Amino acid sequence: MAGRLEGKIAVVVGAGQTPGETIGNGRAMALLFAREGAAIFCVDRVAERAEETAALVAEAGGTAAAHAADIAKSGEAAKLIEAAKARFGRVDVLINNVGIGGGDGPAHRLEEAAFDRILSVNLKGMWLTIKAALPVMREQGGGAIVNISSLAARAGGIQLAYEVSKAGVNRLTTSVAQSNARYGVRCNAIMMGYMDTPMAVSGIASATGRSVAEVRAERNARVPLRGKQGGGWDTAYAALFLASDEAAFISGAILPVDGAMGVRIG
Numbered sequence: 001m002a003g004r005l006e007g008k009i010a011v012v013v014g015a016g017q018t019p020g021e022t023i024g025n026g027r028a029m030a031l032l033f034a035r036e037g038a039a040i041f042c043v044d045r046v047a048e049r050a051e052e053t054a055a056l057v058a059e060a061g062g063t064a065a066a067h068a069a070d071i072a073k074s075g076e077a078a079k080l081i082e083a084a085k086a087r088f089g090r091v092d093v094l095i096n097n098v099g100i101g102g103g104d105g106p107a108h109r110l111e112e113a114a115f116d117r118i119l120s121v122n123l124k125g126m127w128l129t130i131k132a133a134l135p136v137m138r139e140q141g142g143g144a145i146v147n148i149s150s151l152a153a154r155a156g157g158i159q160l161a162y163e164v165s166k167a168g169v170n171r172l173t174t175s176v177a178q179s180n181a182r183y184g185v186r187c188n189a190i191m192m193g194y195m196d197t198p199m200a201v202s203g204i205a206s207a208t209g210r211s212v213a214e215v216r217a218e219r220n221a222r223v224p225l226r227g228k229q230g231g232g233w234d235t236a237y238a239a240l241f242l243a244s245d246e247a248a249f250i251s252g253a254i255l256p257v258d259g260a261m262g263v264r265i266g
Contacts, residue, residue: 016049020198034062193258
């Protein structure tokens with residue numbers, strides 16, 4: 001069914017991606033949403049990456065604009081929503097796809113600076129972006145927010161800051177859903193498992209000194225469904241459903257997209 005987002009304006013925060021041979025979640029969502037009729041406001045900390053995604057949308061026949069913002073910096077979240085509204089007149093869909101790791105560890109090894117940095121980007125930055133978008137969505141009578149979470153919210157033990165940040169994202173999602181339901185604003189999250197994206201696979205390979213092929217094979221072996229990770233398009237199709245009017249009665253959901261990894265926990 002084509003045109004599932006026809007006429008809608010979608011802000012994709014984290015629409016760029018790190019270099020790699022596969023497609024990232026943000027870029028896949030931007031391209032798919034455009035294919036389904038939305039105009040895309042592509043946001044990334046690195047301007048060139050946002051511009052590259054916007055150019056790909058335009059090449060495919062869609063409408064897009066690029067904007068650089070670091071949502072961990074005070075005021076930039078508000079500015080990106082203002083810029084999106086100024087460019088397109090409204091904000092129907094907000095995708096929160098920004099997340100980082102690096103320097104993380106278990107509780108006894110994690111440094112305070114790393115904890116603060118990861119929580120600032122993964123949780124506080126997402127809240128600030130939602131905070132900026134809510135008045136716009138409330139005033140226009142509705143909107144859909146989709147937050148990208150992780151199975152790390154429920155399991156793990158070696159990435160304390162990341163795990164806590166994603167657990168916070170889940171609770172942020174349900175709180176926003178409850179407090180904004182009367183205004184027609186929906187908020188849901190995608191709780192991802194292992195995804196074969198450049199940031200995940202290439203990033204881990206670079207950080208650990210291993211080959212991309214070795215990291216990919218190790219991660220594939222841990223996924224119950226066909227022994228293979230998901231990818232950016234799997235995230236994108238889940239987000240498309242949650243952002244579309246097909247999910248008009250769904251709010252506060254935490255949707256696992258994890259190849260059955262989550263049901264194996266415990």
